[in-house]
Amino acid sequence: MNSGSDSDSFDEGDLTARGRKAKGKSGSRANEKGKQKAKDQGYAWEATYTRSWDTVQEDEAGSLTGAVAELLARGRRRRLLAPAAAIRRTIIRHLVLLLDLSAAMSDRDMRPTRFDLSLEYAREFITEWFDQNPLGQIGIVGMRGGIGERVCEMSGNPQDVLKAISERHKLEPIGEPSLQNAIEMARSSMSHLPTHSSREMLVIFGSLTTVDPGNIYETLSSCVKDRIRISLVALAAETKICRELCDKTGGTFGVAMNEGHFKDLLFELIPPPAQQHTGAGAGGKMSADLMMMGFPQRLPDTAPAALCVCHAQMRAAGFLCPRCGARLCDAPTDCDVCGLMIVSSPHLARSYHHLFPVKPYSVVTTLDGVTSTTCHACARPLEDTPSANVSEGVSPFDRYRCQDCKSDFCTECDVFVHDVLHCCPGCET
Amino acid sequence: MDRSCHLSLIIDLSPSQWHLSAQPTNPHPLSFQTFLSLVLTFLNSHIAAKHENTLAVFGALPGKSTMLYSSLDADSSNTNDPPADANSYRPFKFVNTIVTKNIQKELDLLEGLTEEPPVTLVGALTMALCYINRLAHPPPGSVATETTTEADARILILSVSPDLSASYIPVMNSIFSAQKLRVTIDVCKVYGEETVFLQQAAHLTGGSYIYLERRDAFLQYLTMSFLPPPSIRHMMAVPRQDKVDFRAACFCHKNIVDIGFVCSVCLSIFCSPVPVCSTCRTKFPMKTLQRLNASRPSIPPANGVSNGSPRPPSARPSQGMSASLR
Numbered sequence: 001m002n003s004g005s006d007s008d009s010f011d012e013g014d015l016t017a018r019g020r021k022a023k024g025k026s027g028s029r030a031n032e033k034g035k036q037k038a039k040d041q042g043y044a045w046e047a048t049y050t051r052s053w054d055t056v057q058e059d060e061a062g063s064l065t066g067a068v069a070e071l072l073a074r075g076r077r078r079r080l081l082a083p084a085a086a087i088r089r090t091i092i093r094h095l096v097l098l099l100d101l102s103a104a105m106s107d108r109d110m111r112p113t114r115f116d117l118s119l120e121y122a123r124e125f126i127t128e129w130f131d132q133n134p135l136g137q138i139g140i141v142g143m144r145g146g147i148g149e150r151v152c153e154m155s156g157n158p159q160d161v162l163k164a165i166s167e168r169h170k171l172e173p174i175g176e177p178s179l180q181n182a183i184e185m186a187r188s189s190m191s192h193l194p195t196h197s198s199r200e201m202l203v204i205f206g207s208l209t210t211v212d213p214g215n216i217y218e219t220l221s222s223c224v225k226d227r228i229r230i231s232l233v234a235l236a237a238e239t240k241i242c243r244e245l246c247d248k249t250g251g252t253f254g255v256a257m258n259e260g261h262f263k264d265l266l267f268e269l270i271p272p273p274a275q276q277h278t279g280a281g282a283g284g285k286m287s288a289d290l291m292m293m294g295f296p297q298r299l300p301d302t303a304p305a306a307l308c309v310c311h312a313q314m315r316a317a318g319f320l321c322p323r324c325g326a327r328l329c330d331a332p333t334d335c336d337v338c339g340l341m342i343v344s345s346p347h348l349a350r351s352y353h354h355l356f357p358v359k360p361y362s363v364v365t366t367l368d369g370v371t372s373t374t375c376h377a378c379a380r381p382l383e384d385t386p387s388a389n390v391s392e393g394v395s396p397f398d399r400y401r402c403q404d405c406k407s408d409f410c411t412e413c414d415v416f417v418h419d420v421l422h423c424c425p426g427c428e429t
Numbered sequence: 430m431d432r433s434c435h436l437s438l439i440i441d442l443s444p445s446q447w448h449l450s451a452q453p454t455n456p457h458p459l460s461f462q463t464f465l466s467l468v469l470t471f472l473n474s475h476i477a478a479k480h481e482n483t484l485a486v487f488g489a490l491p492g493k494s495t496m497l498y499s500s501l502d503a504d505s506s507n508t509n510d511p512p513a514d515a516n517s518y519r520p521f522k523f524v525n526t527i528v529t530k531n532i533q534k535e536l537d538l539l540e541g542l543t544e545e546p547p548v549t550l551v552g553a554l555t556m557a558l559c560y561i562n563r564l565a566h567p568p569p570g571s572v573a574t575e576t577t578t579e580a581d582a583r584i585l586i587l588s589v590s591p592d593l594s595a596s597y598i599p600v601m602n603s604i605f606s607a608q609k610l611r612v613t614i615d616v617c618k619v620y621g622e623e624t625v626f627l628q629q630a631a632h633l634t635g636g637s638y639i640y641l642e643r644r645d646a647f648l649q650y651l652t653m654s655f656l657p658p659p660s661i662r663h664m665m666a667v668p669r670q671d672k673v674d675f676r677a678a679c680f681c682h683k684n685i686v687d688i689g690f691v692c693s694v695c696l697s698i699f700c701s702p703v704p705v706c707s708t709c710r711t712k713f714p715m716k717t718l719q720r721l722n723a724s725r726p727s728i729p730p731a732n733g734v735s736n737g738s739p740r741p742p743s744a745r746p747s748q749g750m751s752a753s754l755r
């Protein structure tokens with residue numbers, strides 16, 4: 001890690017815990033032994049992680065109903081704990097995905113290989129990310145052979161990004177990764193971004209070593225200065241530099257325990273991050289700005305074909321730039337002719353629920369003065385006899401009440417309204 | 430039609446709009462009575478198409494939404510069972526009686542109102558979505574005899590009221606939830622002007638938006654376009670509207686704009702550069718305002734689009750213009 005050295009690996013002291021995966025390359029027998037050890041004592045990064053299936057217990061009758069209800073109740077309590085005031089979220093995001101394509105990724109401790117699994121999850125991640133961050137852009141940088149490789153330029157089109165990682169043979173893992181080279185490359189592609197958008201990096205790192213041409217701490221401090229938030233998912237073990245990159249820039253660090261946990265760690269990074277008002281470091285306060293946007297009209301499939309400006313192909317359907325009249329295949333995009341940001345209004349609306357969440361419903365514990373007998377939303381008949389021994393945060397009558405419209409809802413609808421629908425059926429009427 | 434399907438029908442019950450629709454001065458006047466009898470015929474066809482088909486009917490009333498019928502909760506052994514009638518098929522009679530009775534009940538409740546609040550379709554839409562979500566999650570105790578979980582679910586909106594700009598965000602949230610639940614939203618605009626929100630709803634969920642031009646052929650529209658479930662529609666030439674207005678309404682004047690100014694914090698849309706966002710109170714930098722004011726198009730774009738009026742379908746750039754760009 002010191003400047004000038006050609007290839008340096010983390011020494012033992014750098015590993016806050018020596019994991020089973022550190023020995024991954026030394027064969028499966030060592031691996032097995034490592035796993036045994038892991039089970040016995042546990043590692044620092046394992047302490048906070050509980051598998052959801054470990055916590056689920058069958059009741060005497062062998063049914064999981066009680067356990068499922070308990071999980072739902074936990075979700076509800078978490079919602080109640082969340083800050084009531086709408087937090088500002090960063091709606092316009094720019095993310096560079098740094099993929100480790102070094103030899104360490106051929107390791108088979110994750111099935112089928114770390115590399116294949118990472119590609120698969122990256123695809124799912126990109127699709128879901130664009131779904132929740134429709135105004136965002138993603139770029140991809142690969143790390144192999146000691147250099148950073150630009151796999152995909154920053155793009156707001158999920159198809160472009162997915163296409164860039166669709167050809168597996170072009171990304172075959174080889175050589176050593178260089179965190180510094182890759183981060184510098186990603187940083188340069190974000191230098192021109194406006195201040196109201198976020199700058200984020202997500203590193204999927206399978207190696208325990210990095211081959212850097214200079215001092216990576218200099219790179220780290222320039223990232224902090226540029227307000228770039230680095231998050232890292234390690235597939236091997238916790239290393240000091242990886243954790244520091246995340247901690248100093250306000251990102252999150254995680255070590256994937258298994259395939260499912262790996263996916264959880266990635267998907268936690270999908271919702272738009274909250275903006276901190278008293279911002280220190282990279283996650284700090286970003287300036288607000290007013291942006292000019294064009295809202296196109298979609299042409300019918302039966303419209304006469306014309307050349308699009310993005311692919312120079314004859315297309316019938318498409319969108320028209322409202323400023324220069326250029327024909328575009330997709331929205332959102334920047335008009336290739338006049339540079340206007342083209343966004344269709346549903347793209348904006350997709351983000352509104354982050355800014356205006358539905359207030360949590362209160363738990364109904366008594367039926368005094370209650371007149372309704374069915375759920376206001378789905379008309380499911382509601383219980384009128386309390387069920388015994390319910391845990392905290394669960395209504396014995398399966399009733400949850402909106403504080404604004406005073407309507408009662410069933411458990412199912414409470415979850416659906418807050419997780420999916422994002423508007424209260426009672427308040428809208 | 431192998432699989433059973435679920436239909437949630439939303440009927441817009443705005444008394445004033447229906448009064449206007451029945452005016453003899455209209456090209457094709459359609460009274461609510463006629464409309465309702467045609468809708469009931471359509472519902473009977475849906476039930477008859479397959480034994481397992483399920484049905485829910487919601488009414489959007491001024492300032493209120495309500496469920497009028499649900500095949501889950503309406504048990505045929507109910508006490509208010511309609512009297513047996515030798516001339517009618519019992520399930521048909523059953524649906525018809527309940528829907529008519531409930532509509533009558535709701536309309537009677539409206540009698541006392543001096544002022545008619547606007548109809549909020551979105552209330553009925555969110556209820557329909559919750560209902561479909563309920564179908565997808567049967568209570569854990571019940572035996573899943575019905576294959577409701579795999580059933581195609583769709584929502585048909587029969588709308589007569591104009592868009593309510595205040596419900597823009599809930600409508601959009603409902604559309605995205607429908608996408609998540611894989612529910613198709615069909616819209617039949619029975620009377621009144623085109624609604625931008627419902628156009629987008631149908632487009633984004635893969636449904637059809639049909640503006641009823643020949644209102645004397647309403648039943649034919651219903652049977653030909655909306656009776657077949659979405660899964661088999663690709664085999665039929667079901668009419669659908671392709672042109673979709675994706676332009677947005679500014680938050681300040683509710684004007685339809687094609688170039689807007691958007692707050693980077695809350696994404697509120699304004700029709701001109703403003704110093705402070707009226708939604709989230711964010712102040713914008715002076716530099717930006719000057720820059721935006723300078724770059725604002727002073728002349729309307731070449732294809733002569735102005736605020737408010739929808740762009741005619743023929744107003745596309747000339748072929749030469751697009752072709753010469755690259």
Ligand SMILES: [Zn+2]
Pocket residue numbers: 308309310311312313328329330
């Ligand atoms: Zn194109």
Ligand SMILES: [Zn+2]
Pocket residue numbers: 321322323324325326335336337338339340
């Ligand atoms: Zn343009």
Ligand SMILES: [Zn+2]
Pocket residue numbers: 375376377378379380409410411412413414559563
């Ligand atoms: Zn409910």
Ligand SMILES: [Zn+2]
Pocket residue numbers: 402403404405406407424425426427428
């Ligand atoms: Zn409410």
Ligand SMILES: [Zn+2]
Pocket residue numbers: 679680681682683684699700701
């Ligand atoms: Zn305005």
Ligand SMILES: [Zn+2]
Pocket residue numbers: 692693694695696697706707708709710711
């Ligand atoms: Zn704002």
